[in-house]
Amino acid sequence: MVEPPIEPPIEVRTARLVLRFARTGDGPALHEAIAVPLNEFFPWLSFSAKLSDVETLENVSQRAETAILAGEFYVWRVWDSNGLMIGSIDVHTINRAVPSCHIGYWLRSDRTGLGYAQEFVTAAIDVAFDCLKVERIEVRCDERNVRSWRLAERLGFSLEGVARNSDRDAASVLSSEKVNAILRVNRRGG
Ligand SMILES: CC(C)(COP(=O)(O)OP(=O)(O)OC[C@H]1O[C@@H](n2cnc3c(N)ncnc32)[C@H](O)[C@@H]1OP(=O)(O)O)[C@@H](O)C(=O)NCCC(=O)NCCS
Numbered sequence: 001m002v003e004p005p006i007e008p009p010i011e012v013r014t015a016r017l018v019l020r021f022a023r024t025g026d027g028p029a030l031h032e033a034i035a036v037p038l039n040e041f042f043p044w045l046s047f048s049a050k051l052s053d054v055e056t057l058e059n060v061s062q063r064a065e066t067a068i069l070a071g072e073f074y075v076w077r078v079w080d081s082n083g084l085m086i087g088s089i090d091v092h093t094i095n096r097a098v099p100s101c102h103i104g105y106w107l108r109s110d111r112t113g114l115g116y117a118q119e120f121v122t123a124a125i126d127v128a129f130d131c132l133k134v135e136r137i138e139v140r141c142d143e144r145n146v147r148s149w150r151l152a153e154r155l156g157f158s159l160e161g162v163a164r165n166s167d168r169d170a171a172s173v174l175s176s177e178k179v180n181a182i183l184r185v186n187r188r189g190g
Pocket residue numbers: 042104105106107108111112113114115116117118119139140141142145147148151
């Protein structure tokens with residue numbers, strides 16, 4: 001029997017972090033967290049060149065708030081105990097018929113190597129399984145994005161293949177993505 005989904009929480013607390021739904025007013029913190037290092041450190045992210053100023057990022061925040069309310073996708077900005085935005089995690093491409101979803105994430109470039117991403121992505125995986133009742137969570141990352149696919153591996157995702165020439169990077173060059181997924185049955189140990 002398919003269990004009915006429940007609304008994902010506005011806020012999730014982990015050992016060191018708070019995940020809070022993206023909302024209007026996040027623009028300046030988002031700008032401070034990503035706009036400067038993004039192009040330099042994350043050349044494979046196709047959207048990176050577009051996120052350059054506070055106004056754009058405030059519009060992104062407003063649109064995210066509206067989409068979350070409509071249940072189209074879910075984005076939590078991630079805050080540390082000092083109130084610094086350190087990352088973001090989103091659940092998107094939700095197919096309610098399966099049900100299944102994809103996740104995406106980023107971490108401030110000056111907070112890598114501390115296990116923060118593992119901590120907040122784990123929390124989002126729990127929400128996807130426990131609230132959205134998904135059977136499958138997929139994460140796609142550029143095959144050059146070693147940190148991302150290593151994180152997926154650590155979290156129990158399995159590599160299903162490489163989608164060749166499936167995206168374009170920040171410089172509009174064709175790129176290939178590793179397709180990783182974790183299944184509800186894997187999580188139960190089945
Ligand atoms: C992908 C990304 C989130 C990975 O970040 P990350 O810092 O490598 O991942 P974590 O925060 O989980 O940290 C893991 C590292 O912290 C170490 N670590 C330290 N303390 C830890 C703890 N308490 N728990 C777990 N790991 C810990 C781990 O050993 C690991 O070290 P390593 O880098 O030497 O292997 C980050 O590189 C990023 O934002 N990239 C740009 C955006 C992007 O590419 N997003 C994905 C698109 S598909």
